[in-house]
Amino acid sequence: MTDTGINTSFKRNKRPQESPKEIADKLLAGDRSALSRAITFVESNKKTHQKVASEILKLCLPHSGKSLRIGITGVPGVGKSTFIEAFGCKVVKNFNKKVAVLAVDPSSQKSKGSILGDKTRMDELVTLDNVFVRPSPAGSTLGGVAQKTREAVFLCEAAGYEIILIETVGVGQSETAVKSMVDYFLLLMLAGAGDELQGIKRGIMEMADTIVITKADGGNENNAIKAKVSYQNAVHLFPPHESNWITRVLSSSSLEGRGLDRIWEEIEKYQDHIVSNGFMNENREKQSLNWFHESVKSELIGKFYDRPEVMQKIVELEKAIKENRISSFAAARELLN
């Protein structure tokens, strides 16, 4: 079996202890198994592992950044995994790129199997040499899960992956988290279903750099054409992208492999566009600073609420608030003093 980065943690225990520098060196030389071990450290919540992860990241960061980061979303059932399988194989085999596939799914637990845990849906992709597939990190908060995926992106880039596909669950807030770490956002939609039925919020449609109508095959081609026209009309009414890019609606059949070349062409056009107008760098810098401040805030709040004396005081104050003895704001000030 090719090592795709899944279920490798049991191997790590058998290896002689590696230093962060050794892991980073192998990773930078393109060793997929070292990449996988590095991500395992990033995903761990153990203090000692986090220290190793920090050192590996520090060594890898200067070599990161040389990829196109692509977010892929769509409601369950739209065919995300089959699209990634078909599109990923195309990009590796026809366009000769190294492809990494990651995921952000705060609802998943590794033990329960996350959206990418079901490797059988990516039969061919996971066997290719220039491919790295990693399921969503486990975690209860979206911010934590997304942060780990974001650091995995840097590691994949340092290991030479040129196209990073980040899958999201498509049912809630994870789209926004993924949007905040990618250069390009692809929304998959089904033909013959109103957007209410698909559960996709208008805000998510507005984020999309390209919309792809999936499953344009079998007897479904006419529906796909109609859906293309109607979404293209809707897209015209959306506010313009900061990148000055114009969203187009395309269609594809993962089953028959149709439309995938056209999507790749669109992505290359997009990349040229944002590299030449400076948006790519600007946007990445803005994303990094946002992530920094969001991390500061969430860590600060987390640390504060973790203190036992704070928790005890909160219980008292909540009681006083419920009994109308203190206003919420006064209680907050009292807690902080």
Added chain:
Amino acid sequence: MTDTGINTSFKRNKRPQESPKEIADKLLAGDRSALSRAITFVESNKKTHQKVASEILKLCLPHSGKSLRIGITGVPGVGKSTFIEAFGCKVVKNFNKKVAVLAVDPSSQKSKGSILGDKTRMDELVTLDNVFVRPSPAGSTLGGVAQKTREAVFLCEAAGYEIILIETVGVGQSETAVKSMVDYFLLLMLAGAGDELQGIKRGIMEMADTIVITKADGGNENNAIKAKVSYQNAVHLFPPHESNWITRVLSSSSLEGRGLDRIWEEIEKYQDHIVSNGFMNENREKQSLNWFHESVKSELIGKFYDRPEVMQKIVELEKAIKENRISSFAAARELLN
């Protein structure tokens, strides 16, 4: 001129110094001018004033809560001020209630004149005895502005006001802030304009307990009837309210005074509904706890970022992030240590 609470700050300087207890006693006896002075303390950012405000609030809180808190929103031009003028007069004169009108408008500066600063639009209302009108507190952050308005609500209640109308600007996030402090949320809409044209987000329509089509007068009655039907159909598709209340679409003419009795009837039905099923108390308790935790978080973050050594370190770390020398997360951890 009747003292409506506007422009009274110059009077305060001429008064002999009052203690918080004296202000609270007068306020609790229904003295409108004392209420106005108390709110001025609440709105002040001066440390000494905040201390006075805390003491007044503490004395008033046990007497607060006995009102129906109503949020009113709608895009600029929908006729919020004329609606409040007509509806407020009706409630005071026909239904014999004491009415307070507050506002949340983070964009306003008192000096520039806020949405309720323009008293000429509420000509009659401001002259009535059982009415208290107060423009939006000044402030740059929505959270800060909303917090002050929320505390003003408690003071108005302690002074005996039974209906609190809280106006929002209707162009952004302030609706959510107002929703989080009211029992009932009223959305005003224009006939003959698609909801895209009105700039009202679907999320705001979903929050509404009642939708009122305004300006159903002149040649506009037919449009209003059509709009009623179409909004009523849209409302059916929304997720149910936590209160189990069913949103109805009504119409009104502030100019001709039509539809206002029906709206009042709807509000009374609503109040009976949420009092009898327990939602009113539950919801207020939940709101208070939310406000408490939101205040804790924003104060905590504010205090942290205010420290000069933190600001200096942030400048350094932002530079390192831009130069790819450190990841956002590692930088956040470094800042917090």
